[in-house]
Amino acid sequence: MIYLDNAATSWPKPEAVAREMLKCMQEYGANPGRSGHRMALLAGEKIYECRENLAKLLGIDDPLRIIFTSNATEAINLALKGLLIPGDHVILTSMEHNAVLRPLKKLETVGVQLSIVLADVHGKVNAADIAGEIRENTKLLVVTHASNVTGTVNDLEALGRLTQERQILFMVDAAQTAGSYPLHAGQMHIDLLAFPGHKGLLGPQGTGGLYIRPGLILETLKEGGTGSLSESPTQPEFLPDRYESGTLNTSGIVGWNEGVKYILAIGVDNIRNRENQLVNFMLEGLSKIKKVRVYGSNHPEQQTGVISITIEGKDCEEVCRELDEKYSIAVRGGLHCAYLAHETIGTLGTGTIRFGIGFFNTIQDIEQALQALQNIASL
Amino acid sequence: MGYLAVFSSINMVNRLKSRLNRGGEYFGMIRAPHGISLGGCGFALRFEESQLLQVKQAAQELGVVINGIYQEGNYDNGNRVYIRIG
Numbered sequence: 001m002i003y004l005d006n007a008a009t010s011w012p013k014p015e016a017v018a019r020e021m022l023k024c025m026q027e028y029g030a031n032p033g034r035s036g037h038r039m040a041l042l043a044g045e046k047i048y049e050c051r052e053n054l055a056k057l058l059g060i061d062d063p064l065r066i067i068f069t070s071n072a073t074e075a076i077n078l079a080l081k082g083l084l085i086p087g088d089h090v091i092l093t094s095m096e097h098n099a100v101l102r103p104l105k106k107l108e109t110v111g112v113q114l115s116i117v118l119a120d121v122h123g124k125v126n127a128a129d130i131a132g133e134i135r136e137n138t139k140l141l142v143v144t145h146a147s148n149v150t151g152t153v154n155d156l157e158a159l160g161r162l163t164q165e166r167q168i169l170f171m172v173d174a175a176q177t178a179g180s181y182p183l184h185a186g187q188m189h190i191d192l193l194a195f196p197g198h199k200g201l202l203g204p205q206g207t208g209g210l211y212i213r214p215g216l217i218l219e220t221l222k223e224g225g226t227g228s229l230s231e232s233p234t235q236p237e238f239l240p241d242r243y244e245s246g247t248l249n250t251s252g253i254v255g256w257n258e259g260v261k262y263i264l265a266i267g268v269d270n271i272r273n274r275e276n277q278l279v280n281f282m283l284e285g286l287s288k289i290k291k292v293r294v295y296g297s298n299h300p301e302q303q304t305g306v307i308s309i310t311i312e313g314k315d316c317e318e319v320c321r322e323l324d325e326k327y328s329i330a331v332r333g334g335l336h337c338a339y340l341a342h343e344t345i346g347t348l349g350t351g352t353i354r355f356g357i358g359f360f361n362t363i364q365d366i367e368q369a370l371q372a373l374q375n376i377a378s379l
Numbered sequence: 380m381g382y383l384a385v386f387s388s389i390n391m392v393n394r395l396k397s398r399l400n401r402g403g404e405y406f407g408m409i410r411a412p413h414g415i416s417l418g419g420c421g422f423a424l425r426f427e428e429s430q431l432l433q434v435k436q437a438a439q440e441l442g443v444v445i446n447g448i449y450q451e452g453n454y455d456n457g458n459r460v461y462i463r464i465g
Contacts, residue, residue, distance in 0.1 A: 032389065033388065033389040033390070033422075034420075035410070036409055036410020041389075041408055041409075044389040044390075044393060044408075045393055045396075045408075048389075048390060048393035048394065048397065049397075051390075052397060062442075063394065064390055064391070064394055226388070227388065227389060227420060228387050228389075228418075228420055228421070229387055229388075229418040229419060229420065230418070230419035230420040231418050231419035232418055232419075236387065236388070238387065238388065238391070238444075240390060241387075241388050241390065
């Protein structure tokens, strides 16, 4: 199988990921932060090691301000529902995933006000358009770092400066960029950063996190046992315990840690360059296939490994099935849980065929995908 | 005799331990004895007297709150005695 669905979840993972997960299950899979025996202490150390490596990778000073969640969606829900109260105004963009849009729509029903800033047809958001929507009661700007439909990357430095100047909070959904695109929470003035463990960060599914900048206090979404301050009937105030009730996904997180270590060893810039090279090659190839339309910026330097296309006269899901069954190529068709983004680029009625290129793909993978598309488009 | 710096959670001890162990010296972690575990279920960094200043400095630099520092004393009626020194 040629796996080109890395925007949904990355595959394969570095070998050390599965190896450490198995080792955890077989040798030290105790409950971290609870008991005091050596297995539990080791589990706790490994969990902390993951926080520390994530902090190093994402430009975060204090690893204890990283909250582990089950995925980016849970992290986004914690951030939005923990922060916003009726009467607050939030700005989002038309390229947001449903992971952002749906919690906000739910909050709108209790009096949170939303403004959706329209991106251009390539999926790019203009900072001036965002600035024009800021009101007296605007509390938060939430943007995707890169669209999961077009791969178009937003300029976080510019948006971070804007939110600082206008004194509103800045939240970033890094589902498509964490681990594969340079990201520095401190330098980009990010207040809340949500990320999945299982995409660019090369961990297993069931992992994710939220960074909360110092001084920012969110309401909790869940309360319960944290292994700390057990005499207290109320939730601890300190992080990450305040937001991490219940047993963590230890085997998942220790596997994730190996994924993060792998990225730190290779270097995000090298990962980015490799993916960039593959995207460039694919975009060039696609430009030569008649009936294929490419969405997004069409510039590899402004794009992640995501490429969305349509083929004139072809149903996107049918093409995906043919790619799977006839050519053993895994991609994703449809609306990608981001109907607003499709509305923005004009593909709500058709959906797109999305190629999610990852670090482990090769030029040969792309060549075979291009050949398959050439064959399908010519029929 | 060893010393214990008691914290409210394992995460705090691990943060401190990670910093301190970088210097090549080994700082251990234990579950804090119940009697000195403020609020219940604390964890403690275990170290030697010569490392006391390092522990205090690192905690201050990292902004990690130490609930109490104790010296391990002798046994009394089968229980270890802990003497609070900070």
